[in-house]
Amino acid sequence: MTEIDVRQKVLAANAAAAQALRSAFAASGTLVVNLISSPGSGKTTLLEATARELKRRLRLGALDGDIATERDAERLRRSGIPARQILTGGACHLDARQVEKALAEEGERFAGLDMLFIENVGNLICPTSYDLGEDFKAVLLSVVEGDDKPFKYPAIFARAAATVITKADLAPHVPFDLEGARQEVAALNPAARFLVLSARTGEGMEAWFALLEEELSRKRSAPVPAALP
Amino acid sequence: MGIAAEIYRIARGVADDRGGGPLESVTVVIGELAAVEPDLLEFAWRATVEGTADAPARLSVDWRAARQVCSRCGEIRERVPGSWLRLCPHCGGPLAVSGGDELDVRTIAFSDAPSAAAGGG
Numbered sequence: 586m587t588e589i590d591v592r593q594k595v596l597a598a599n600a601a602a603a604q605a606l607r608s609a610f611a612a613s614g615t616l617v618v619n620l621i622s623s624p625g626s627g628k629t630t631l632l633e634a635t636a637r638e639l640k641r642r643l644r645l646g647a648l649d650g651d652i653a654t655e656r657d658a659e660r661l662r663r664s665g666i667p668a669r670q671i672l673t674g675g676a677c678h679l680d681a682r683q684v685e686k687a688l689a690e691e692g693e694r695f696a697g698l699d700m701l702f703i704e705n706v707g708n709l710i711c712p713t714s715y716d717l718g719e720d721f722k723a724v725l726l727s728v729v730e731g732d733d734k735p736f737k738y739p740a741i742f743a744r745a746a747a748t749v750i751t752k753a754d755l756a757p758h759v760p761f762d763l764e765g766a767r768q769e770v771a772a773l774n775p776a777a778r779f780l781v782l783s784a785r786t787g788e789g790m791e792a793w794f795a796l797l798e799e800e801l802s803r804k805r806s807a808p809v810p811a812a813l814p
Numbered sequence: 815m816g817i818a819a820e821i822y823r824i825a826r827g828v829a830d831d832r833g834g835g836p837l838e839s840v841t842v843v844i845g846e847l848a849a850v851e852p853d854l855l856e857f858a859w860r861a862t863v864e865g866t867a868d869a870p871a872r873l874s875v876d877w878r879a880a881r882q883v884c885s886r887c888g889e890i891r892e893r894v895p896g897s898w899l900r901l902c903p904h905c906g907g908p909l910a911v912s913g914g915d916e917l918d919v920r921t922i923a924f925s926d927a928p929s930a931a932a933g934g935g
């Protein structure tokens with residue numbers, strides 16, 4: 586029997602593909618946001634509202650990961666931005682090679698964007714592990730899901746540079762301890778931004794748009810890609 | 815499943831590079847914040863190696879807890895892995911998390927007798 590000391594990152598192949606994407610996004614000055622949440626917490630609705638507001642002054646695009654159906658990409662195309670569905674055929678997350686392939690197939694339509702939104706498969710666990718070359722991960726948590734989620738799914742809240750509490754318009758109807766959720770996120774990731782908004786009513790959306798535009802200008806003024814965790 | 819497949823690809827590749835036979839064991843290091851559940855990984859591993867010459871190979875998980883650290887009081891010893899504290903129990907100050915994001919193949923062991931079936935996976 587032979588024993589070998591391997592010491593290799595399990596996701597080294599994905600990390601290499603993600604690094605290639607990150608270099609390409611740095612060269613084109615594209616801000617890339619990887620949106621992660623449970624199914625139904627409002628990723629697509631947030632992106633529809635974001636498209637309506639920012640497409641007037643910026644070139645946006647979206648990749649939508651799902652197990653089945655083109656529904657999310659269709660919704661985003663209706664809101665006026667190029668959107669491409671990536672069907673994972675059962676896999677619960679996107680990986681960097683799927684993103685590379687989708688962008689290569691899209692070609693010009695997705696070249697030189699100001700912002701690219703990658704809507705991951707609805708899942709708070711597996712997408713956490715896969716770097717997609719993004720500038721930062723944003724995790725969405727709707728008030729109807731409950732305030733206990735950060736400590737229950739610590740990995741994503743520890744890694745996401747922004748936690749976005751969604752469906753704030755429903756907060757009066759459900760027990761959601763906003764301060765408790767804020768403390769849990771801060772304990773896992775003291776540097777994380779914490780936003781509370783409703784894409785339906787528009788409440789809190791200005792802070793989200795401001796965050797995106799700040800990160801875009803920071804990326805374009807920085808000689809190296811912004812190093813958000 | 816994707817993680818188990820990557821672990822197998824790496825382990826089999828290292829054994830193949832050295833002309834090794836079937837895998838006997840693979841040890842992985844998994845941090846508490848790696849978003850990988852050891853029991854589920856073990857299950858996925860069995861499904862991955864099934865039907866290959868490496869089917870008997872054991873997967874061992876070396877699990878590493880994350881640490882919560884207070885900037886004033888240092889590491890919080892009261893913290894129980896699997897649960898989290900919102901604030902420092904000594905001074906009420908904010909906490910930071912350190913470590914726990916490991917996801918590495920650490921060691922592999924394989925039989926020296928080359929197997930005709932090995933390398934196909």
